[in-house]
Amino acid sequence: MSDVLHLTRELIARPSVTPDDAGCQALIAGRLARAGFAIEHLRFGDVDNLWATHGHGGPVLALLGHTDVVPPGPREAWASDPFLPEVRDGLLYGRGAADMKGSVAAFVIALERFVAAHPDHPGTVALLLTSDEEGDAIDGVRKVAEVFRQRGQRIDWCITGEPSSKAALGDLLRVGRRGTLSATLTVHGVQGHVAYPEKARNPIHQALPALAALAAKRWDEGYESFPPTSLQISNVHAGTGANNVIPGELQVLFNLRYNPHWRAERLESECEAVLRAHGLEYALHWHRGGEPFHTPEGPLRAAAREVLAAFTDGALPEESTGGGTSDARFIAPLGAQCIEIGPVNASIHKVDEHVRVADLERLPDLYLALMARLLAD
Missing domain, CATH: 3.40.630.10 (Zn peptidases)
Incomplete structure (x- = not known):
């Protein structure tokens, strides 16, 4: 041997x-x-x-x-x-x-x-x-x-x-x-009965346009031998399990793999600008995995x-x-x-x-x- x-x-x-x-x-x-x-x-x-x-x-x-x-x-x-x-x-x-x-x-x-x-x-x-x-x-x-x-x-x-x-x-x-940057996004709404949506605020409905904008965003065209920067949504969770309750909160996990065009701080700012533009009430926790x-x-x-x-x-x-x-x-x-x-x-x-x-x-x-x-x- x-x-x-x-x-x-x-x-x-x-x-x-x-x-x-x-x-x-x-x-x-x-x-x-x-x-x-x-x-x-x-x-x-x-x-x-x-x-x-x-x-x-x-x-x-x-x-x-x-x-x-x-x-x-x-x-x-x-x-x-x-x-x-x-x-x-x-x-x-x-x-x-x-x-x-x-x-x-x-x-x-x-x-x-x-x-x-x-x-x-x-x-x-x-x-x-x-x-x-x-x-x-x-x-x-x-x-x-x-x-x-x-x-x-x-x-x-x-x-x-x-x-x-x-x-x-x-x-x-x-x-x-590539660099890696992970986020935990919590979108705040108001829980209520699905029959009375005017008395609640559905965080899923509010967040979907913002998430679609983030997912569709063209961040760059690549860098030398690096592919373009990519954002992927990996987890979405909301609700009580009942079909007649509007949830009060939505949690989303997403990750960016990015090339040397970017540093984590700039990407964070770009993402938060999208969320603010859609009027979300949210909390966001970032984890910088490495540049x-x-x-x-x-x-x-x-x-x-x-x-x-x-x-x-x-x-x-x-x-x-x-x-x-x-x-x-x-x-x-x-x-x-x-x-x-x-x-x-x-x-x-x-x-x-x-x-x-x-x-x-x-x-x-x-x-x-x-x-x-x-x-x-």
Whole structure:
């Protein structure tokens, strides 16, 4: 059994449902300490974070990942126990196999090999892990980034191991992510009997034109490789369950995924202007999940393009800013250039999550080649 397959299985066997790390970081810290890394544990609330470094000064190359996983759902729906890793027909099954314990294990193996081959490498190579990526993302990399900002910790390049590939390992290079902004809107009305609407005020009727305006609004035409900004209404709730009662309140949840044309504050103002224009009596709570980031052409993208082409028989990867978001949104504001490279994402968060063993066994070489290209060439 290969080193990376063995370590991935060890990590999957620890049921680290967010925010519980279940001992994953302690296992990794022990290995990297033996390889000569300085280890720092940063625990905030119920969240474990690990910062492991080797070398001194700049440039600083950080590998970014998470040890937490989403809940497995009904275990009887899985062909095998989600926390008892099993290889079947060339696939490794288990919760976190693709998202992202396989990448984390590959990071560790690549780091061990890199410092063994280049003990006196220039700059600093680092690993940053959290157990709060799949959850609220409050006490994980967001909080670590605040600590780094306060103490002047520099990060020049960041490689996140999120499962980014579409059909084959290395066919996609993520060079940015959209921002995410969520809202909880409460529209206030006056409850009453449906037969006497003049004595009530129906918040559903009042809100529908405003919600239609928000949903139909063309926010922008996109930005470089980013798609246009999108607003999606995800939940609508009102009423008592009775068909003869006008509700007194309506609650709506919506989310915006936005490109670098915008910052959260401007989007909030635009949305509230629409609500005010429709005369609503409302309360609105915003949650800023993270601003968009984009890595321009430079050493990191050039190195990634060259390395991935070598791993895909010369085919250049698609360079994309699609998908949801990642913890890199907290590292980019520190001044870091950020990319994401990882295994195929077709099974993430699903029953019978899996990763190809052949892809998993190539991942350490891919990350090692990137480290060598950036810090040893």
